[in-house]
Amino acid sequence: MAEWIHTVTARTPTNIAVIKYWGKRDESLILPVNDSISVTLDPQHLCTTTTVAVSPSFDQDRMWLNGKEISLSGGRYQNCLREIRARGEDFEDKEKGIKIAKQDWQKLRVHVASYNNFPTAAGLASSAAGLACLVFALAKLMNAKEDASQLSAIARQGSGSACRSLYGGFVKWIMGKEVNGSDSLAVQLADENHWDDLVIIIAVVSSRQKETSSTTGMRDTVETSILLQHRAREVVPKRIVKMEEAIRNRNFSLFAQLACADSNQFHAVCLDTCPPIFYMNDTSHRIISCIEKWNRFEESPQVAYTFDAGPNAVLIARNRKTAALLLQRLLYFFPPSADTDMGSYVLGDKSILKDAGVEGINDVQALPPPPEIKDNVPAQRNGGEVSYFICTRPGRGPLLLSDESLALLDHSTGLPK
């Protein structure tokens, strides 16, 4: 291929809301009915990697997701492409002889290849990470000067929760008041080092159900749930204030109480929808039950739980020691199926297994019942309810990757490697 190809590769984290976004006041601009707050997860364990490339020889915008070509014709992708193109600036790379004028971006076509290192179907907010990465990478490619908040307002138009993945640490998506959504964007409350004691364990729960899509679900909730309006107007604003305080002061008890209550209320308004939406299943309920019992047994809450639009549990422990005790409990209640190798049952930061004193399956079987269930020990414990666990922590925001070998597009063909 004769002409030049200019590429950029970025890596973006995913995030999990602790005060939930559920419900839009504007479907096309993706403007929410309330603020939300999230914690960004360490991209070392869960991330989207995206390579974007531009070349005069490309004749159309194309995208590959996890190796498969997908269509970019949908409104959300079109929004993001249009908004970033409008903010492209002059770019020059003398070495490679590349000179792009600001207005050229409107005519130049891009190739995008994106890869999630976690299963799309696992309900781990892959669209948040994906759209955030797309916007961030394109902005770098097109030399846009927007800061992270401004980029978040664009990512928001791809996927609401994506706007919160433009920062690390704790992030707030301000709902905004403007009808055009110009003030609906993300800000960083605290970076990933502010509260680095926290350890996060995600339980990827087995589910044969195809979930109701968030877009459809939240629209049904807005249209049919009388309780949602009350939540958005009265409950969430107060919780947002308290959550910001809890994060600022590293007040784990308050953090846990708010996170659990908001997760439950989100699922409550889903149930108050016509038709009702059930994202949590019996395994999810058992996990909640286990955490609630433990929390009430101790002087103060040890673990916060939160569930998104799916059965997976995101459990946040006060510190490493508590996380190890949490993992022991989780392995006790949700042992692996027979023949499961522990190295594929606990992913991410696997060293947590050592902290928990668990090396192999035998150690799991030898786990004693936790003290808080003394009187209520189950007769048997079946495996198979949880597919696997991921151990991670709060993490940083998007980054450019300079290592060529990490690029997902071939630098001479502009096609997926």
Place this chain on the structure above:
Amino acid sequence: MAGWIHMVTARTPTNIAVIKYWGKRDESLILPVNDSISVTLDPEHLCTTTTVAVSPGFDQDRMWLNGKEISLSGGRYQNCLREIRARAEDFEDNERGIKIAKQDWQKLRVHIASYNNFPTAAGLASSAAGFACLVFALAKLMNAKEDPSQLSAIARQGSGSACRSLYGGFVKWIMGKEENGSDSLAVQLVDENHWDDLVIIIAVVSSRQKETSSTTGMRDTVETSMLLQHRAKEVVPKRIVKMEEAIQNHDFSSFAQLTCSDSNQFHAVCLDTCPPIFYMNDTSHRQIILLHPCCRIISCIEKWNRSEESPQVAYTFDAGPNAVLIARNRKTAALLLQRMLYFFPPSADTDMSSYVLGDKSILKDAGIQGVNDVEALPPPPEMKDKVPAQRNGGEVSYFICTRPGRGPLLLSEADGSLALLDHSTGLPK
């Protein structure tokens, strides 16, 4: 035993709320935070039978429930006994030489034997039927002149939902405004003949003891759920008005939409509680049920309702995993039963007549005689694209087919065989 024994036996139905009661504004008087509306189920299929006996030979109040002696010392029983005793009147039976003066009732002791023909604490409102029966039977025994609404205010102090079992048909429990609860009582909206097309099928998902008692659960909800107050103040009052209208006009579409919404909202506020309450759930480790039968039942009904021009079936769940499904008419009920049996076949070796109880003739309407007919059931049309790979038995314990029914009745003394206490000893038979 010296001395006479005077006894009375009554039979009372249970009821299921279609606009739910959940949350009290007064714990000791049992005054609710909102009105509720219920349908009384046919006591022929589900009922409490209670025999109450009085005799100078009894030295203490005693009660037996389903054959086991229980304590009457709790506040709820004491409330009911006290309130009825205070309203007792003179009673005379010349034939047997019994003469009781009004004030004697304070000193006379009673024996009570009660029997539910359905499992207690399985979420089938046994305390409702039980307290209603107790109050009704004692009132008859003690010759009290109170009408059903007045009796309902007493039964209410035993168990909130009991007050709605003093009438047949559709009943409303008015929350009342007075602090002393004198205006918190049940009234009949319409009797059991008003809308007799309706057929009710109950899926008993688990007859085990429920994990969170209603009393504790609703108190936690009142104390911790920010959504409950909004429900009680803003949502329910409007739904009550619309539901009364739907019942008056036999408007099944509105009835179904309101019933399903209110059931879901009740469970929503349970989830919004600290700690959260899941009634449509199974926390046993018996088997891994990835999607609970309750969710599947709701899903099945919702799909079917949406595939027809108008809703066919209303669903409602109380504080337990059992589903109460209300079909527009018999024909729809037969189609409903086919769907239920399709999704929830019996375990192998189950005899159909112990899998569908109550009005078993519905099986014939559904074209089902034996387990072979169940296996031969085709998938429902609305499921065409999503036929499940396999259908496992055992998730539903059994079904009960019933209908709206009448209120409490005295069982005639002439048929002494129905009495639960021996008429010469005053002890359980």
